[in-house]
Amino acid sequence: MNQVWITGVGTSSFGRLADQTPGDLVATAVTEAMDDAGVTPADLDAIYLGSVFGAPGIANRVTDHAGLHGVPIIRLEAACASGTSAFHEAVQNVGHGRFRTVLAVGVEHMSSTFPRGPIVPEPTDREQRTGLALPALYALQAHRYLHDTGTPAEAIAGVAVKNKRHGSMNPRAHLAKGDVTLDEVLAAPMVADPLTRLQCCPLTDGAAAAVVSAERSETRPTCVEVLASDMVSGIPWGAASTDRYWGVGPVRRAAAAAYALAGVTATDVHVAEVHDAFTIGEVLAVEALGLAGPGTAARRIADGGFAIGSADGPTINPSGGLLSRGHPLGATGLAQLAEITWQLRGEAADRQVDDARVGLVETMGGGAAGVDGNAAVVTILRRTP
Amino acid sequence: MNQVWITGVGTSSFGRLADQTPGDLVATAVTEAMDDAGVTPADLDAIYLGSVFGAPGIANRVTDHAGLHGVPIIRLEAACASGTSAFHEAVQNVGHGRFRTVLAVGVEHMSSTFPRGPIVPEPTDREQRTGLALPALYALQAHRYLHDTGTPAEAIAGVAVKNKRHGSMNPRAHLAKGDVTLDEVLAAPMVADPLTRLQCCPLTDGAAAAVVSAERSETRPTCVEVLASDMVSGIPWGAASTDRYWGVGPVRRAAAAAYALAGVTATDVHVAEVHDAFTIGEVLAVEALGLAGPGTAARRIADGGFAIGSADGPTINPSGGLLSRGHPLGATGLAQLAEITWQLRGEAADRQVDDARVGLVETMGGGAAGVDGNAAVVTILRRTP
Numbered sequence: 001m002n003q004v005w006i007t008g009v010g011t012s013s014f015g016r017l018a019d020q021t022p023g024d025l026v027a028t029a030v031t032e033a034m035d036d037a038g039v040t041p042a043d044l045d046a047i048y049l050g051s052v053f054g055a056p057g058i059a060n061r062v063t064d065h066a067g068l069h070g071v072p073i074i075r076l077e078a079a080c081a082s083g084t085s086a087f088h089e090a091v092q093n094v095g096h097g098r099f100r101t102v103l104a105v106g107v108e109h110m111s112s113t114f115p116r117g118p119i120v121p122e123p124t125d126r127e128q129r130t131g132l133a134l135p136a137l138y139a140l141q142a143h144r145y146l147h148d149t150g151t152p153a154e155a156i157a158g159v160a161v162k163n164k165r166h167g168s169m170n171p172r173a174h175l176a177k178g179d180v181t182l183d184e185v186l187a188a189p190m191v192a193d194p195l196t197r198l199q200c201c202p203l204t205d206g207a208a209a210a211v212v213s214a215e216r217s218e219t220r221p222t223c224v225e226v227l228a229s230d231m232v233s234g235i236p237w238g239a240a241s242t243d244r245y246w247g248v249g250p251v252r253r254a255a256a257a258a259y260a261l262a263g264v265t266a267t268d269v270h271v272a273e274v275h276d277a278f279t280i281g282e283v284l285a286v287e288a289l290g291l292a293g294p295g296t297a298a299r300r301i302a303d304g305g306f307a308i309g310s311a312d313g314p315t316i317n318p319s320g321g322l323l324s325r326g327h328p329l330g331a332t333g334l335a336q337l338a339e340i341t342w343q344l345r346g347e348a349a350d351r352q353v354d355d356a357r358v359g360l361v362e363t364m365g366g367g368a369a370g371v372d373g374n375a376a377v378v379t380i381l382r383r384t385p
Numbered sequence: 386m387n388q389v390w391i392t393g394v395g396t397s398s399f400g401r402l403a404d405q406t407p408g409d410l411v412a413t414a415v416t417e418a419m420d421d422a423g424v425t426p427a428d429l430d431a432i433y434l435g436s437v438f439g440a441p442g443i444a445n446r447v448t449d450h451a452g453l454h455g456v457p458i459i460r461l462e463a464a465c466a467s468g469t470s471a472f473h474e475a476v477q478n479v480g481h482g483r484f485r486t487v488l489a490v491g492v493e494h495m496s497s498t499f500p501r502g503p504i505v506p507e508p509t510d511r512e513q514r515t516g517l518a519l520p521a522l523y524a525l526q527a528h529r530y531l532h533d534t535g536t537p538a539e540a541i542a543g544v545a546v547k548n549k550r551h552g553s554m555n556p557r558a559h560l561a562k563g564d565v566t567l568d569e570v571l572a573a574p575m576v577a578d579p580l581t582r583l584q585c586c587p588l589t590d591g592a593a594a595a596v597v598s599a600e601r602s603e604t605r606p607t608c609v610e611v612l613a614s615d616m617v618s619g620i621p622w623g624a625a626s627t628d629r630y631w632g633v634g635p636v637r638r639a640a641a642a643a644y645a646l647a648g649v650t651a652t653d654v655h656v657a658e659v660h661d662a663f664t665i666g667e668v669l670a671v672e673a674l675g676l677a678g679p680g681t682a683a684r685r686i687a688d689g690g691f692a693i694g695s696a697d698g699p700t701i702n703p704s705g706g707l708l709s710r711g712h713p714l715g716a717t718g719l720a721q722l723a724e725i726t727w728q729l730r731g732e733a734a735d736r737q738v739d740d741a742r743v744g745l746v747e748t749m750g751g752g753a754a755g756v757d758g759n760a761a762v763v764t765i766l767r768r769t770p
Binding site: 052053056057059060064069070071072073074075076077078079085089092093096097098231232233234235365374375 | 437438441442444445449454455456457458459460461462463464470474477478481482483616617618619620750759760
């Protein structure tokens with residue numbers, strides 16, 4: 001596969017944005033990304049757009065609203081990994097020579113999709129009538145982790161403290177109103193034991209975009225290369241999958257493939273955005289990615305590790321993650337990619353990770369209760385020079 | 386681009402299939418297609434799945450139900466062109482060397498998505514509050530056509546007579562209960578003047594699939610090559626588009642690109658499946674594809690042209706088309722591709738078109754009222770030898 005570059009990124013603000021349509025959010029993100037890359041609509045060979053709950057035809061409506069007319073659009077859905085899947089398809093199609101310059105964009109307007117409350121119900125289908133909503137699935141992961149490792153529940157809650165602190169340095173984050181203490185996290189209303197409300201991501205509106213190109217920028221001194229991107233689809237949980245933790249197997253398999261393709265190992269990673277839809281999600285992702293040993297991540301995070309400025313471990317979720325930046329499903333993966341791009345270019349302002357040269361993005365699309373995750377995408381990026 | 390082949394096709398039955406889940410329908414279509422191609426799940430590099438209204442995660446659920454575990458899945462939505470868009474992405478990714486063998490599949494379960502009635506409402510969004518549902522958009526096309534060409538409305542209704550006759554020879558068709566007369570079509574309840582109910586496609590459940598491969602079958606004497614596939618996304622109607630007919634410009638542009646790429650012209654086409662969601666849709670598609678001169682298609686169809694066995698024109702919609710086989714949105718494009726594949730291989734039984742060597746599929750994804758169609762896909766297939 002040919003070399004592939006991220007030449008521009010952009011995002012909207014994230015939050016409950018009732019006064020903005022999906023098209024408004026996309027216009028903001030796309031304009032920033034295209035300006036960043038120095039490209040115009042005429043330069044684009046295609047658009048890959050990720051959205052989970054966007055109505056049929058959303059891709060045309062929002063890209064037309066953003067002034068992108070006549071560019072072929074492919075709209076993808078892969079549950080919470082929709083944005084990263086759009087990026088993955090963009091990378092593969094540039095890398096294999098079909099396209100030169102592609103826009104990957106993601107958008108979700110959760111506050112209009114789910115106006116009544118914060119817990120997303122599972123879609124109903126004959127195959128999945130177990131009744132397990134996502135907070136319950138993650139709560140089962142957490143109880144298994146506490147049981148297997150002897151970790152206290154307070155350690156898992158430490159993820160929220162770290163990511164809220166990171167998010168307080170991100171002016172675009174949804175929940176960027178300042179630090180929270182461990183006591184506040186533990187005292188928040190219980191959603192699905194042991195996960196309190198501050199351990200669950202909010203329902204967020206937003207959009208994010210990246211320009212994927214076969215050529216690096218000629219003018220920008222520091223460029224971001226896509227060393228590897230791998231996507232794995234889930235298999236039935238409990239039958240084909242022997243993993244003890246729901247949704248972790250696909251992440252592990254995607255990471256192994258991506259590290260091999262990139263020619264790097266977990267110890268080379270300086271900064272990562274991972275799928276902390278719930279606190280336990282970050283713990284298990286960090287371990288599945290090999291960034292911490294099995295059973296160690298929660299305690300290390302609780303002890304201050306994996307934070308901006310910490311000497312222990314790579315920095316995880318400097319943007320604030322899904323817990324603080326927010327989780328606009330289709331946009332999430334591209335928001336993660338934007339953060340890592342800014343980090344690698346040294347443009348992350350107050351939340352800059354020192355000398356970040358290799359970055360990683362992991363997104364996990366959950367959903368079907370009978371399936372070990374719908375999709376996991378792992379992408380590895382490197383700064384040049 | 387490398388040569389690309391369709392090595393297997395399959396479909397479910399089409400109709401109101403309340404006793405079957407989307408997964409059941411996909412299992413039927415996929416099993417037939419993979420048996421036809423002689424491939425097993427282990428041979429598949431990827432699955433491209435088209436569905437419009439399928440809930441998030443549908444791609445994993447239905448493919449798991451069909452026994453396809455661990456194959457990367459990309460789920461696409463492009464309104465009514467979702468199935469053909471999935472096929473298009475499969476073809477491009479095989480042609481550019483990313484994959485060797487890919488399954489394209491489409492599915493829709495309209496009777497559970499729209500349990501209350503046959504007219505699909507437009508999705509609501511700030512950008513499109515004109516209130517034009519699809520029957521009304523097609524009715525405007527029809528009135529413009531009658532006005533511009535002096536064609537009597539009865540001629541347009543002739544499309545329904547032809548396609549119902551074709552459908553009566555298709556045991557899998559939704560409305561395959563025998564011929565209808567022109568008087569019956571005209572006397573049916575009016576949906577959107579001049580389009581009576583028999584000039585509107587039904588709400589149909591179904592699935593269809595195709596195996597797309599870099600290699601032709603070694604055992605099958607007659608193979609089907611994909612000469613060209615082109616996808617065009619819509620532009621705002623009335624501003625950037627100067628077409629007098631909504632949704633026709635993208636079809637014309639996709640056809641021009643596909644003919645050029647395939648190295649054939651409209652006169653080389655022996656059989657085509659086109660997007661007759663409403664009778665006027667077939668009339669305008671046939672003209673946009675260059676298969677009939679401007680303003681002539683309706684009269685020629687009413688006079689018996691473009692029918693199986695007719696000496697006038699290539700055969701259009703031998704399957705019965707959307708009007709008779711039915712319109713399970715995400716499955717429609719792949720059902721069209723299955724029909725043309727059977728026709729080119731001489732396997733279309735009672736509805737076989739004599740000596741069909743070059744076939745064409747056209748799908749138009751409508752939807753957004755402010756946009757000149759969401760997507761149009763035109764694919765040209767050729768029999769070898």
